[in-house]
Amino acid sequence: MSVNARTMTDEEFFYGHKACPGCGGALAVRQALKVLGPYAVAALPAGCMSATGFNFPQMAFGVNAMITPFAATAAVLSGIEAGLRAQGGKPDGCTVVGFAGDGGTADIGLQALSGAIDRNDDILYVCYDNEAYMNTGIQKSGLTPFGAATTTTPAGAHEHGCLTQKKALFDIVCAHGIPYAATASIGHMPDFLRKMERARGIPGTRFIHVLAPCPVGWGFPAQDLVDVARKAVDTGLWYLAEYEGPAVSGVPGGAFKLNRAPKSFALVEPYLACQRRFAGLDAADVAAIEAARDERWELMRSRWIANGEGGA
Amino acid sequence: MKRFLSGNEALAEGVRLARPQVISAYPITPQTTVVERLAEMVEEGSLEAEYLHVESEHTALAAAIGAAATGARTFTATSSQGLLYMAECLTYASGGRFPIVMANANRALALPWNIYGDQRDSLSLLDHGWIQVYAQDNQEALDLALMAYAVAEDERVALPVMVCVDGFALTHTYESVDAPEQDAADAFLPPYRTDNRFNFEEPVSIGYSAGPEHNRFYAYHHHQDMRAAEAVVPEVEARFAACMGRRYPGMVEKYRTEDAEVVMVALGSAAGLVRTVVDALRERGVAAGMLRIRYLRPFPAARIASALAGARAVGVLEKDISFGATGTVYANVMQALASAGVAVPTLDFVGGLGGDDLSRAQVEGAFDDLLRLAEEPVAFAADPVVFLGISGAEGGAA
Numbered sequence: 001m002s003v004n005a006r007t008m009t010d011e012e013f014f015y016g017h018k019a020c021p022g023c024g025g026a027l028a029v030r031q032a033l034k035v036l037g038p039y040a041v042a043a044l045p046a047g048c049m050s051a052t053g054f055n056f057p058q059m060a061f062g063v064n065a066m067i068t069p070f071a072a073t074a075a076v077l078s079g080i081e082a083g084l085r086a087q088g089g090k091p092d093g094c095t096v097v098g099f100a101g102d103g104g105t106a107d108i109g110l111q112a113l114s115g116a117i118d119r120n121d122d123i124l125y126v127c128y129d130n131e132a133y134m135n136t137g138i139q140k141s142g143l144t145p146f147g148a149a150t151t152t153t154p155a156g157a158h159e160h161g162c163l164t165q166k167k168a169l170f171d172i173v174c175a176h177g178i179p180y181a182a183t184a185s186i187g188h189m190p191d192f193l194r195k196m197e198r199a200r201g202i203p204g205t206r207f208i209h210v211l212a213p214c215p216v217g218w219g220f221p222a223q224d225l226v227d228v229a230r231k232a233v234d235t236g237l238w239y240l241a242e243y244e245g246p247a248v249s250g251v252p253g254g255a256f257k258l259n260r261a262p263k264s265f266a267l268v269e270p271y272l273a274c275q276r277r278f279a280g281l282d283a284a285d286v287a288a289i290e291a292a293r294d295e296r297w298e299l300m301r302s303r304w305i306a307n308g309e310g311g312a
Numbered sequence: 313m314k315r316f317l318s319g320n321e322a323l324a325e326g327v328r329l330a331r332p333q334v335i336s337a338y339p340i341t342p343q344t345t346v347v348e349r350l351a352e353m354v355e356e357g358s359l360e361a362e363y364l365h366v367e368s369e370h371t372a373l374a375a376a377i378g379a380a381a382t383g384a385r386t387f388t389a390t391s392s393q394g395l396l397y398m399a400e401c402l403t404y405a406s407g408g409r410f411p412i413v414m415a416n417a418n419r420a421l422a423l424p425w426n427i428y429g430d431q432r433d434s435l436s437l438l439d440h441g442w443i444q445v446y447a448q449d450n451q452e453a454l455d456l457a458l459m460a461y462a463v464a465e466d467e468r469v470a471l472p473v474m475v476c477v478d479g480f481a482l483t484h485t486y487e488s489v490d491a492p493e494q495d496a497a498d499a500f501l502p503p504y505r506t507d508n509r510f511n512f513e514e515p516v517s518i519g520y521s522a523g524p525e526h527n528r529f530y531a532y533h534h535h536q537d538m539r540a541a542e543a544v545v546p547e548v549e550a551r552f553a554a555c556m557g558r559r560y561p562g563m564v565e566k567y568r569t570e571d572a573e574v575v576m577v578a579l580g581s582a583a584g585l586v587r588t589v590v591d592a593l594r595e596r597g598v599a600a601g602m603l604r605i606r607y608l609r610p611f612p613a614a615r616i617a618s619a620l621a622g623a624r625a626v627g628v629l630e631k632d633i634s635f636g637a638t639g640t641v642y643a644n645v646m647q648a649l650a651s652a653g654v655a656v657p658t659l660d661f662v663g664g665l666g667g668d669d670l671s672r673a674q675v676e677g678a679f680d681d682l683l684r685l686a687e688e689p690v691a692f693a694a695d696p697v698v699f700l701g702i703s704g705a706e707g708g709a710a
Contacts, residue, residue: 038515055520056522059517064516066519068374072377074371078366079375080378081378111370
């Protein structure tokens with residue numbers, strides 16, 4: 001039976017934490033653990049979720065969990081998995097899962113993630129992407145999008161925010177031939193839950209990159225969390241996709257699938273305008289954002305299988 | 313069984329006998345042959361372990377931490393820049409109270425880049441909460457691999473142990489070594505059991521944040537339990553002797569120090585040379601002695617002070633320098649002497665850096681300096697640090 005709003009457990013495995021109101025990361029972790037269940041073992045590096053979930057004596061995880069060195073999410077996951085395997089294997093229903101932010105994954109944690117995928121260790125890695133180092137106070141990461149103001153890419157007269165494009169993390173992960181990888185958004189919860197469930201059932205290394213907006217860092221009211229996350233997808237600035245590696249898909253090089261391939265996108269301006277981080281952009285910046293989006297979609301539409309309009 | 317093994321091979325044999333369940337391996341000279349031998353043992357089936365081919369030293373230790381959190385016995389090995397690269401993980405391992413055993417093949421630090429032996433790597437990380445022990449020869453390297461687990465996993469201690477083996481001088485030098493039988497090793501070292509692990513009946517958080525109101529308690533107990541190892545080590549060595557028939561002298565080894573007027577403090581393989589020079593001096597009627605520090609953490613300050621209390625001059629011979637201060641071993645020994653109120657003139661002989669040969673002539677010269685120091689301490693008042701091979705004549709301070 002698939003996990004959805006009706007069938008999902010009432011049990012909580014991430015609660016009593018001190019995340020900010022409207023935290024996309026906390027929502028992603030909470031819902032993901034509901035899919036994985038009580039035998040999950042979670043590892044989290046330095047970041048918002050460890051800073052808000054591991055404060056002795058107020059422990060927020062209802063599953064086995066531990067903090068890892070910042071760069072070492074995937075490394076610790078590999079060790080946990082090997083340790084359990086060496087002692088007779090994981091209990092039934094046990095998923096070794098990591099939750100790391102965008103900086104912890106695409107920047108400092110990328111080497112360890114690459115190593116784990118290379119070994120095909122039996123772990124699930126979830127990157128909750130709030131598009132900057134939020135825990136330390138909104139600094140640019142490799143997944144900060146072009147034009148976003150952060151405290152290290154301040155918008156002013158000379159520069160209007162982040163000057164680089166969001167790193168193609170999903171592509172990097174898939175280039176390893178990982179058994180399963182997906183992108184998701186907390187604004188499309190059924191799609192995210194389905195992908196968590198799919199990932200749960202596949203042996204080997206699995207990766208889910210879930211967009212998890214941050215009201216504080218992005219500058220929008222907390223109650224708009226889900227709307228903002230949805231708009232990111234509707235505008236085409238984020239995408240919902242899956243990759244099955246050669247071993248799972250039977251396709252040499254693996255198979256990409258676009259879960260949602262709309263004929264036209266929602267307007268970008270309202271999405272940008274509802275967030276303080278984009279307040280410094282001018283018309284040329286917006287045009288550049290649209291152009292980069294269109295280029296990305298041209299690549300995805302031409303090379304990936306589209307799974308129908310509005311598949312999510 | 314007698315075997316002809318390099319230090320790394322001997323250490324790997326000790327690790328095999330300890331039955332680690334997870335090994336994380338990454339190459340770095342001069343450690344590499346440790347993980348090569350272990351890979352062969354896993355391949356041939358003489359060692360049943362999960363062998364992780366990690367992509368960095370940082371991951372080597374982080375993976376060992378993850379495995380230890382499941383209750384598995386773990387091993388990794390490193391050296392030099394690799395040790396520094398994993399340095400932040402050292403405090404996760406010790407603060408998490410994971411009894412990981414790690415071999416460090418002592419090697420110089422860049423720049424200038426140098427693959428040869430000295431002890432700047434591990435000595436620069438003394439404060440990371442690990443037990444540090446230094447092998448004198450290949451037999452001790454093998455035996456320490458086994459004993460390190462017994463100390464680390466003792467519930468009074470529950471801390472990781474770094475077994476330091478001098479690069480090339482030991483790691484790549486062959487000696488006759490007695491390799492224990494597996495039965496004896498099993499009798500000595502039972503399987504690892506701990507409550508500091510994940511629990512699927514009552515899930516736990518392992519490794520977390522502790523704020524200002526709680527942090528000091530973690531530090532205090534870490535410190536106290538490290539201190540407790542000073543009592544555990546002799547117990548472990550007594551059990552080892554009962555199982556293997558080989559005795560070790562505890563935190564420090566005193567060699568002809570009882571009536572010695574000049575004593576040289578040594579660490580690791582250099583002790584072999586110092587011992588030879590002490591014997592030669594004794595034959596000439598010079599009351600020389602040596603104090604070998606085996607465990608530098610926990611620091612056996614009282615034992616060091618009492619061993620040196622009767623000397624008229626004390627030298628420290630070390631392959632290390634804390635730039636702008638003194639050698640780290642010297643600084644620690646001085647603290648031991650000061651705490652015990654032992655007033656004795658001292659010199660710090662820094663040599664063997666970057667694989668430089670520590671010669672017999674240098675050690676003899678250093679003892680000459682100590683004899684002169686005993687007679688006229690004021691002659692050396694300006695600076696206790698003597699760079700061997702630089703300061704004038706061999707071993708001379710002038």
